[in-house]
Amino acid sequence: MSSTTTFCAIELRGVSAGYDGIEVLHNIDLSVPAGQVLAVLGPNGAGKSTLLSVLAGLLKPNAGDLVLGGRTMTGADPSVLARKGLCLIPEGRGVFPNLTVSENLWLCTNRGSTKVRVEERAFRVFPRLGERRTQLAGSLSGGEQQMLALSRALVTDPAILLLDELSMGLAPMVVADLYRSVGEVAATGVTVVVVEQFVRTVEGIADRGIALIGGRVALDGPIAEITPELHSAYFASHKEQS
Ligand code: ATP
Numbered sequence: 001m002s003s004t005t006t007f008c009a010i011e012l013r014g015v016s017a018g019y020d021g022i023e024v025l026h027n028i029d030l031s032v033p034a035g036q037v038l039a040v041l042g043p044n045g046a047g048k049s050t051l052l053s054v055l056a057g058l059l060k061p062n063a064g065d066l067v068l069g070g071r072t073m074t075g076a077d078p079s080v081l082a083r084k085g086l087c088l089i090p091e092g093r094g095v096f097p098n099l100t101v102s103e104n105l106w107l108c109t110n111r112g113s114t115k116v117r118v119e120e121r122a123f124r125v126f127p128r129l130g131e132r133r134t135q136l137a138g139s140l141s142g143g144e145q146q147m148l149a150l151s152r153a154l155v156t157d158p159a160i161l162l163l164d165e166l167s168m169g170l171a172p173m174v175v176a177d178l179y180r181s182v183g184e185v186a187a188t189g190v191t192v193v194v195v196e197q198f199v200r201t202v203e204g205i206a207d208r209g210i211a212l213i214g215g216r217v218a219l220d221g222p223i224a225e226i227t228p229e230l231h232s233a234y235f236a237s238h239k240e241q242s
Pocket of ligand 1: 019024042043044045046047048049050051197
């Protein structure tokens with residue numbers, strides 16, 4: 001695909017961003033074509049979550065622009081971006097532990113969908129949630145909570161899904177299951193940006209990967225091609241840190 005002819009769902013142009021005057025991301029250029037699955041990889045503290053916060057409009061860049069579907073949206077309220085189809089699942093799942101599975105899903109009916117319809121859609125993708133519909137979300141396993149978080153996102157029909165370390169604290173088989181579902185969603189044309197520390201968790205679904213090292217894009221390419229380079233880049237950055 002040529003980047004000049006591809007419609008980009010979401011882009012960062014020359015973005016620098018950080019916290020309290022400390023710059024974490026330095027001059028990031030990134031474009032994600034519509035329907036692509038991009039993996040943002042990198043070691044602890046590289047700035048991956050910060051990058052997602054900028055993409056979701058939660059953190060305003062100090063320099064550069066956030067562009068959504070060709071329109072500059074820098075500084076737009078996150079709720080405006082959400083109405084344009086941007087949906088972030090933050091690290092730590094974001095489900096309401098004291099509500100049941102069904103009640104968590106019913107909160108997503110604000111865009112006109114009925115309770116029955118949101119349940120149907122969620123339980124089709126994750127039948128296990130259907131079996132647990134009356135159970136409190138806080139009593140679900142980590143993997144099931146992540147399924148619920150994903151379901152809550154999916155029933156809002158996102159155009160762009162931003163996922164922060166879906167795999168955190170979960171067994172490899174559960175992670176593989178979750179990413180299989182993410183792959184199915186991506187196959188319907190949803191643009192997906194996934195943050196993960198390790199490439200093996202996403203190599204089955206990501207079209208392309210970037211490696212963030214020290215807040216800069218150190219590698220950018222098809223996931224299979226950057227994997228070997230990634231290992232040496234991690235090594236180098238760990239050596240620098242130790
Ligand atoms: P991890 O995999 O550990 O979550 P990451 O690559 O996602 O790492 P970030 O969470 O983006 O990295 O953090 C990048 C840097 O920004 C770190 O030095 C971190 O301490 C700092 N940082 C992150 N969030 C904040 C915040 N809210 N306020 C101040 N500094 C922050």
